[in-house]
Amino acid sequence: MIAIQIENLTKDYPVGFWRKRQVRALDGLNLTVEAGETFGFLGPNGAGKTTTLKLLMRLIHPTSGHAEILGRSFTDVSVHQQLGYLPENPFFYDYLTAEEFLNYSARLFDLPAQSIPSKVTALLDVVGLPAARRLQLRKFSKGMLQRIGIAQALINDPEVVFLDEPMSGLDPIGRREIRELILELRRQGKTVFFSSHILPDVEALCDRVAILYAGKLLGCGRLDELVPQETGSMELMVGHFNETLRNELQAIGKEISMAGNLLRVTLADQGALFRAVEAVHRRGAHVIRILPGKESFEDYFVKLFAPPGGSARAKPL
Amino acid sequence: MTKILAIAQNTFKEAIRDKILYSLILFALLMIGSSILLGMISINIETKVTIDVGLSAMSVIGAVMAVFIGINLVHKEIDKKTLYSILSKPIHRTQFILGKFLGLGFTLLVNLVIMAVGLVGVLMFISRGTGGIHSSLFIAVFLIFLQLLLITGIALVFSSFSTPALSAMFTLALYFIGQFNADIRHFGTAANSLAIQSVTTSLYYLLPNFGNFNVIAGVSHGRPIAWTLLGYDLIYSIAYLFILLSASAVIFGRRDLK
Ligand SMILES: Nc1ncnc2c1ncn2[C@@H]1O[C@H](COP(=O)(O)OP(=O)(O)OP(=O)(O)O)[C@@H](O)[C@H]1O
Numbered sequence: 001m002i003a004i005q006i007e008n009l010t011k012d013y014p015v016g017f018w019r020k021r022q023v024r025a026l027d028g029l030n031l032t033v034e035a036g037e038t039f040g041f042l043g044p045n046g047a048g049k050t051t052t053l054k055l056l057m058r059l060i061h062p063t064s065g066h067a068e069i070l071g072r073s074f075t076d077v078s079v080h081q082q083l084g085y086l087p088e089n090p091f092f093y094d095y096l097t098a099e100e101f102l103n104y105s106a107r108l109f110d111l112p113a114q115s116i117p118s119k120v121t122a123l124l125d126v127v128g129l130p131a132a133r134r135l136q137l138r139k140f141s142k143g144m145l146q147r148i149g150i151a152q153a154l155i156n157d158p159e160v161v162f163l164d165e166p167m168s169g170l171d172p173i174g175r176r177e178i179r180e181l182i183l184e185l186r187r188q189g190k191t192v193f194f195s196s197h198i199l200p201d202v203e204a205l206c207d208r209v210a211i212l213y214a215g216k217l218l219g220c221g222r223l224d225e226l227v228p229q230e231t232g233s234m235e236l237m238v239g240h241f242n243e244t245l246r247n248e249l250q251a252i253g254k255e256i257s258m259a260g261n262l263l264r265v266t267l268a269d270q271g272a273l274f275r276a277v278e279a280v281h282r283r284g285a286h287v288i289r290i291l292p293g294k295e296s297f298e299d300y301f302v303k304l305f306a307p308p309g310g311s312a313r314a315k316p317l
Numbered sequence: 318m319t320k321i322l323a324i325a326q327n328t329f330k331e332a333i334r335d336k337i338l339y340s341l342i343l344f345a346l347l348m349i350g351s352s353i354l355l356g357m358i359s360i361n362i363e364t365k366v367t368i369d370v371g372l373s374a375m376s377v378i379g380a381v382m383a384v385f386i387g388i389n390l391v392h393k394e395i396d397k398k399t400l401y402s403i404l405s406k407p408i409h410r411t412q413f414i415l416g417k418f419l420g421l422g423f424t425l426l427v428n429l430v431i432m433a434v435g436l437v438g439v440l441m442f443i444s445r446g447t448g449g450i451h452s453s454l455f456i457a458v459f460l461i462f463l464q465l466l467l468i469t470g471i472a473l474v475f476s477s478f479s480t481p482a483l484s485a486m487f488t489l490a491l492y493f494i495g496q497f498n499a500d501i502r503h504f505g506t507a508a509n510s511l512a513i514q515s516v517t518t519s520l521y522y523l524l525p526n527f528g529n530f531n532v533i534a535g536v537s538h539g540r541p542i543a544w545t546l547l548g549y550d551l552i553y554s555i556a557y558l559f560i561l562l563s564a565s566a567v568i569f570g571r572r573d574l575k
């Protein structure tokens with residue numbers, strides 16, 4: 001079954017105060033997400049991810065195109081009964097307490113009144129905010145707001161959940177918790193559609209991803225199909241090294257620098273990595289960590305698809 | 318309907334947690350209180366002055382509240398992006414507008430009742446009994462309430478597409494014009510030119526007309542309010558509010574949240 005079907009979705013924003021020009025933020029997006037999938041929506045800043053989600057949530061109106069969610073038009077108010085949405089950098093009524101806000105959210109879904117208190121309690125637990133129940137949202141930290149935002153997105157036990165950068169503003173523990181939460185939603189058979197910049201999360205969670213760039217879809221599919229497996233550089237952190245090893249690594253590595261009392265060596269590919277590790281071993285130094293290189297996944301896609309010198313930002317028409 | 322009520326309740330909650338309201342009410346009560354002092358200077362007519370000053374204070378303070386909460390009603394929520402998590406839920410934008418309107422209407426009603434209780438208290442204090450208090454006093458308060466609802470409706474229309482500053486200007490302008498609307502028509506009739514006359518007549522019907530709501534002078538002189546006037550004002554308010562709310566629902570419905 002298809003959960004989300006986006007057809008030719010296009011959005012132009014008017015810009016400029018006096019002479020209105022149009023900027024195309026989303027350009028003929030076509031996308032299909034199966035029910036039960038965890039789907040990652042990637043793209044550099046300004047690519048149009050938030051715009052897509054706002055369109056699907058009816059917060060802005062499309063210039064052209066259409067979308068169906070759970071087999072019904074996204075403009076059909078009733079279909080939103082089965083959806084959850086976490087806005088980007090969520091803002092909520094700061095005069096409400098966490099509990100009041102979730103109550104209010106529940107009432108907007110017309111949930112039966114007697115079911116609300118237990119739901120609110122359970123959700124505050126899930127997002128790790130049981131102690132903040134009676135705290136006004138104005139006193140919340142950024143990460144706490146993000147958590148309450150996730151709670152309100154799940155209050156109606158939605159079939160399809162849209163999350164706009166769910167990990168942003170969270171500490172490492174929070175990120176792990178949200179990861180667990182998304183995995184739990186997947187186990188329950190829910191469809192999760194989320195945008196993110198945090199690639200390890202995307203790799204760990206997503207069945208499929210779509211890459212958006214300057215409002216256009218660059219690619220869509222399974223990660224291992226999209227990204228050649230041996231891609232990218234590696235970073236090797238070395239401890240207990242001496243000058244000889246340093247010189248040797250300098251020759252193998254692309255870049256070499258100090259990080260505290262560790263040596264950071266950037267290696268172009270697997271071959272270089274093996275040679276470097278071998279040298280470290282031979283000289284009796286320590287391999288402290290091997291990290292994926294600074295070049296991200298998005299960089300990879302941008303390099304792969306984008307015209308040279310092009311900008312990821314929306315272009316004026 | 319439960320959704321509209323939930324939005325209305327939340328709007329009311331926001332208003333009562335906003336401290337500006339309390340200062341406005343306090344200010345109104347002070348004005349009513351100070352009318353006692355005025356009343357003492359002019360012996361015998363103190364009831365009349367108190368009613369006059371009291372009702373006027375309620376009307377003006379109420380209008381200020383209606384304008385300033387009304388213009389912010391929608392705009393603030395768009396600006397602070399609190400609407401993202403609300404309008405993405407199964408809510409029609411019309412339901413949102415209605416909920417906001419009801420919430421503010423109820424807030425204004427509560428404030429008027431508090432001020433009215435203050436006024437009645439003062440009157441009882443002056444006349445050592447319920448002598449100066451007639452039913453027309455309460456009808457006058459009700460007419461003030463209808464007027465405030467109209468102002469709220471106007472503010473809501475402007476705030477669904479314009480900035481708060483401009484909305485405040487337009488709404489206040491219409492409020493003042495509305496007070497003298499009948500004069501515009503008389504001016505047209507007097508002008509003896511068909512062109513001017515048709516312009517002023519259409520303005521008369523287009524712009525809000527608050528003239529028929531203002532019964533303060535009559536009430537303070539102890540004159541009763543005609544039932545026909547009350548009925549007329551009621552029907553007029555309902556019709557005008559229907560137009561205003563439909564307009565803001567349509568405008569707001571088409572709008573992109575930024
Ligand atoms: N209200 C608006 N008015 C004009 N242009 C806008 C508006 N909102 C977004 N844009 C433009 O649309 C494009 C896409 O923005 P969008 O917020 O969808 O990007 P994004 O992919 O979510 O980026 P990020 O990763 O930074 O959140 C950008 O070029 C942005 O400048």
Ligand SMILES: [Mg+2]
Nearest residue numbers: 049050051088
């Ligand atoms: Mg975004």
